[in-house]
Amino acid sequence: MNQLKNGKFVISFCxxxxxxxxxxxEYCPACYRRTLTVTAGKLGRIVEYSRSWLEETEIIVGLIDxxxxxxxxxxxxxxGIAVGASVELIATGATSDGKIHFHFKTLDRVDSYTMIK
Ligand SMILES: [Zn+2]
Known part of the structure; x- marks a missing residue:
């Protein structure tokens, strides 16, 4: 979890x-072999999103592939927020109760509305 606090997104790879x-x-859930720890790329794509309001602030939460x-x-x-749009992971962190938080921003690309479906 320390890597997340430092802004790196670390995953396991089998x-x-x-x-x-x-x-x-530490072990692959499919084949039980030991996994490697790797730094994942920061680019993803919006699968779904929803908008909500917290007091006066609009919060957009999305599922990112x-x-x-x-x-x-x-x-x-x-x-730029749309299903299929490209996003970049710009921040990761953990709350005091241990929940991991991810924050993304959209990339300024016109070609990002294709894909998925
Ligand atoms: Zn495996």
Whole structure:
């Protein structure tokens, strides 16, 4: 969890299954071999999102596909937020009760509305 606090997103990887594993486990849940700890890429794609309001602040929470693993996090970026849009993981952290928090921002790309379905 320390890596998350430092802003790195670390996952496990099973070389036998060729699978990314989140949250990280020492052993692959599919084949029980030892996994490797790897730093994952920071780019993902919005699978779903919803908007809600916390007092006066709009909160956008989305499910992000990070190349095979799904993360739930908050998204900023205004108009660029759409299903299929590309996002970048810009912050990770843990709350005092141990919950992991992810924050994404949209990338300014016009071609990002394709894919998925
Ligand atoms: Zn495996």
């Amino acid at each position: 070389t036998a299954c060729n699978k990314k594993i989140w949250p990280p486990y 990070m190349g095979g693993i799904l993360l739930l996090g908050s998204i900023s970026g205004g108009r």
